[in-house]
Amino acid sequence: MDLVGSCGTGHAVIYSITFDVEEALMEAEVVLVSAMAKRHEAITDWIAPHLKDGQIVCFSAGNCASITLKKKRGDKKVIVGEM
Numbered sequence: 001m002d003l004v005g006s007c008g009t010g011h012a013v014i015y016s017i018t019f020d021v022e023e024a025l026m027e028a029e030v031v032l033v034s035a036m037a038k039r040h041e042a043i044t045d046w047i048a049p050h051l052k053d054g055q056i057v058c059f060s061a062g063n064c065a066s067i068t069l070k071k072k073r074g075d076k077k078v079i080v081g082e083m
Contacts, residue, residue: 025050030058037063048072058083 001012018024025031025047033043040059048069051057055078059065062082069080 021046022050025052025055028055030056033057033059033065037061037065040065041068044069044072048074051076051078053077055079056081 001014003010003012016023031047031051033040033047035043040063044065047057051073053076057066057069057078057080059069059081060083064082066080066082069078073080
């Protein structure tokens with residue numbers, strides 16, 4: 001995939017497309033959750049068990065979802081934020 005934007009251009013390789021959340025998060029460095037705010041809690045329930053130390057999760061647009069995920073991530077050292 002070729003990316004073009006105001007911040008620069010580049011090339012990205014899509015290594016995998018899957019519906020399996022565990023597989024999708026297994027080697028992810030950054031997770032961008034782009035969903036309606038009313039779905040954030042269900043998404044945090046879905047992804048929290050599969051997150052690993054060092055991963056970054058960003059919600060766009062955020063509606064306090066980072067707080068919800070922080071409560072569910074347990075002792076995992078995951079960086080969580082919102083746009």
